[in-house]
Amino acid sequence: MLQSISLPRNLDTRPIPTPVHAMVHDLRCRIEAFQDRWDVPQIEQFVAADYELVYQTLDWVRESQMMIGNRFVEWGCGFAAVTLLADCLGWDCIGIESEPTLLQHGRKTVSDWCATLRSEPQANREQTLATPAEPELVLGNFLPTGSEELADDPTLPSLGHNTATAYEEIGLELDDFSVVYSYPWPGEDEFHELVFDRYAARGAILVQFCGPNDVRAWRAVSRT
């Protein structure tokens, strides 16, 4: 079962460090340029979230919620913005993406911005390791094997990706993660919740960006 975590109304007034603003601005330009290309096939499944609001949400979650561990995974990381935001907040992060082109962009984001974001002392407050590993970006399917069966609509955009589940390559299961972030397409938020509820550890948290001004957070409590 999932328990809704009530998010504060004033989330969007939480401070955002200058390097985070800079990274988000840079990524918006990169994403716009990527989406304006007429000479390469468009990847329609990629839509950028409101990264400032996601940062404010994750920052609040990190500050106020009990964590069962320090591992964070972004389902469908695209340009890896959220993976990096979580990294600078101190989680050990992995981003999973099924589109190789997007993964390349994600890796460039990590190489260009990881060090700058980590230099922000306030955001980086809980990183204790001297040289923590950079976020790992993995090509693959974020859906655990067998979870597609939980969908009642075979046309959901998260389904039918012709890539192997990423968890084998990572060497972890979904229940090894303390926090999962997803940006479901309209109509598939419930499917993501069902998958999280079935496969995540009890006590783990799901953060979802569901559209403008619509962020949600859930905690997995008892098994359904």
Ligand SMILES: C[S@@+](CC[C@H](N)C(=O)[O-])C[C@H]1O[C@@H](n2cnc3c(N)ncnc32)[C@H](O)[C@@H]1O
């Ligand atoms: C709506 S975009 C969100 C991108 C990014 N997480 C963000 O918040 O800006 C969804 C992303 O998930 C990827 N995706 C969708 N289904 C997937 C799956 N089953 N496994 C891996 N990636 C998937 C898409 O290619 C796309 O990049």
